[in-house]
Amino acid sequence: MPTTDETESLKDQIDQWRSYxxxxxxxxxxxxxxxxxxxxxxxxxxxxxxxxTDEAFxxxxxxxxxxxxxxREFAREHSERLWKQLVVGPSDSGEPRARARKDAIxxxxxxxAAAVAIKSPALFGMQLNEDPDRSFYFRNLSLFVLPFLxxxxxxxxxxxxxxxxxxxxAFVAAGVFANIYPFTPRGHTEVLTAxxxxxxxxxxxxxxxxxxRWSQVGGRMDFIRFSGExxxxxxxxALGGGVLTAFMxxxxxxxxxxxxxxxxxxxxxxxxxxxxxxxxxxxxxxxxVIENMAPVLTRLFTPLFAAVLVMFLGTxxxxxxxxxxxxxxxxxxxxxxxxxxxxxxxxxxxRDPQSPPDAFDVMQVVLxxxxxxxxxxxxxxxxxxxxxxxxxxxxxxxxxxxxxLLVNLAWSAVLxxxxxxxxxxxxxxxxxxxxxxxxxxxxxxxxxxVFAPVFGYV
Amino acid sequence: xxxxxxxxxxxxxxxxxAILAExxxxxxxILKRVRELSGGHMEWTDGMxxxxxxxxxRLGYVEARWEVAESxxxxxxxxxxxxxxxxxxxxxxxxxxxxxxxxxxWQALSISILPNPxxxxxxxxxxA
Numbered sequence: 001m002p003t004t005d006e007t008e009s010l011k012d013q014i015d016q017w018r019s020y021x022x023x024x025x026x027x028x029x030x031x032x033x034x035x036x037x038x039x040x041x042x043x044x045x046x047x048x049x050x051x052x053t054d055e056a057f058x059x060x061x062x063x064x065x066x067x068x069x070x071x072r073e074f075a076r077e078h079s080e081r082l083w084k085q086l087v088v089g090p091s092d093s094g095e096p097r098a099r100a101r102k103d104a105i106x107x108x109x110x111x112x113a114a115a116v117a118i119k120s121p122a123l124f125g126m127q128l129n130e131d132p133d134r135s136f137y138f139r140n141l142s143l144f145v146l147p148f149l150x151x152x153x154x155x156x157x158x159x160x161x162x163x164x165x166x167x168x169x170a171f172v173a174a175g176v177f178a179n180i181y182p183f184t185p186r187g188h189t190e191v192l193t194a195x196x197x198x199x200x201x202x203x204x205x206x207x208x209x210x211x212x213r214w215s216q217v218g219g220r221m222d223f224i225r226f227s228g229e230x231x232x233x234x235x236x237x238a239l240g241g242g243v244l245t246a247f248m249x250x251x252x253x254x255x256x257x258x259x260x261x262x263x264x265x266x267x268x269x270x271x272x273x274x275x276x277x278x279x280x281x282x283x284x285x286x287x288x289v290i291e292n293m294a295p296v297l298t299r300l301f302t303p304l305f306a307a308v309l310v311m312f313l314g315t316x317x318x319x320x321x322x323x324x325x326x327x328x329x330x331x332x333x334x335x336x337x338x339x340x341x342x343x344x345x346x347x348x349x350x351r352d353p354q355s356p357p358d359a360f361d362v363m364q365v366v367l368x369x370x371x372x373x374x375x376x377x378x379x380x381x382x383x384x385x386x387x388x389x390x391x392x393x394x395x396x397x398x399x400x401x402x403x404x405l406l407v408n409l410a411w412s413a414v415l416x417x418x419x420x421x422x423x424x425x426x427x428x429x430x431x432x433x434x435x436x437x438x439x440x441x442x443x444x445x446x447x448x449x450v451f452a453p454v455f456g457y458v
Numbered sequence: 459x460x461x462x463x464x465x466x467x468x469x470x471x472x473x474x475x476a477i478l479a480e481x482x483x484x485x486x487x488i489l490k491r492v493r494e495l496s497g498g499h500m501e502w503t504d505g506m507x508x509x510x511x512x513x514x515x516r517l518g519y520v521e522a523r524w525e526v527a528e529s530x531x532x533x534x535x536x537x538x539x540x541x542x543x544x545x546x547x548x549x550x551x552x553x554x555x556x557x558x559x560x561x562x563x564w565q566a567l568s569i570s571i572l573p574n575p576x577x578x579x580x581x582x583x584x585x586a
Contacts, residue, residue, distance in 0.1 A: 035505060037532065073509040074508075
């Protein structure tokens, strides 16, 4: 009979062996359990025939076969396992599955709640597709969905009451500022409010998402990663929804039923808000099992964007053309900076801070610097004519955003170049980016709160 | 004497199905039975049995269920299905055909051309 010591050491050895097996993608937990049963029986039989437990374990493991070959055999039989198939949670049995299901149920309930929320004003006669109610929906759109999303994270991360109270205060304040001002219907300030409210509230979602880790660089970085993945999932869901809708309309049209009104007043609004929660849940459920897409896209597009910008600057220099200042040019350059910032963020988010600089980092610096130069040229051209154009609310908002992005990218470029020259660690850049997040939200909040009264609600 | 991999792979389906046709069983027990039946000639690497069982399960020849064994551990038992029995019959026929062919050629060889080149194989043939 094995002694207690031997039993203990056998247990350790089997634990270790099990953890080796579990790392194989093609061998699932149920298979590991099956193989472990086999191993244990083999050990028992060998011990009964006179071996010590250590010897028995070694023989049993040897007989089980080489792990690489075994894992290859499993992979051949279960080829689908090499493609991560994860519709709803991992297929392993037991507690994680129950938790994953509960998670899914909560997320879907919140998605439905968001859909109900966006339809509820209709009970009070607010029509989604008719003016002037349309602008009410437009201004408040984020309030129909982001509280539910934050609620999801509050539930999932078990936020404490104090944090919850602050998040609630933020949403209430947002509701107040979105609705107290006497906006000119469809005026500039109303549009600005509608566009900037989600940006400001996204910070609130982030605090909920980080769940107590907001003060840490890692927590904020995770939120950046989450935002990128959410954007991709949301886009994919939207595309799928578009295809579904197109088919639905088409087949119903064939039997003479027009679904357009149903689509306009039910499917579209409910889908738009519900999909945010569903997409967030998907990102959460899959974050550790699926490769993040945003960094992959970043890798693809960083060189392309860098090439385009360098070509643009080269052409500008060679031809001596000035930038033709149209009304929308500032917004176009803002968007360019946003894209460049996105490319920078998602390559930073996926980069191992410890690894030394490589060619891709140089590419990144080229991208950022050329974007800065292009933006500087545009700003120069605008500054020369700003008095002529006057300070409209749109232009001030766009200018503010441009300055914020410019500052971020300029300092990022400095930090990145320092890193390339070995004068500083990469983590400084990470910290800079994550510390900067509140600045965007603060500016968005300023636009929402201050612009309407200052510019006379035009 | 070691039997080569291809033969082991080709014979694994009928052997496992036949053993399960004797009664429900689980991995370790199946391997033990294979060892008994082959007199130790069929040495399967233990782990490799499981992908085979899973393939048979996917094809619908066997069904699996988890049970708690007397040792208190959860154990996966396999049972042959009616499809599996049909497949076993089919395999049986095919292997008989292969066997008959080989017997024919061995006999012809030992009678005509070579006096007795296969002496070393005779115990195996008798075993089979």
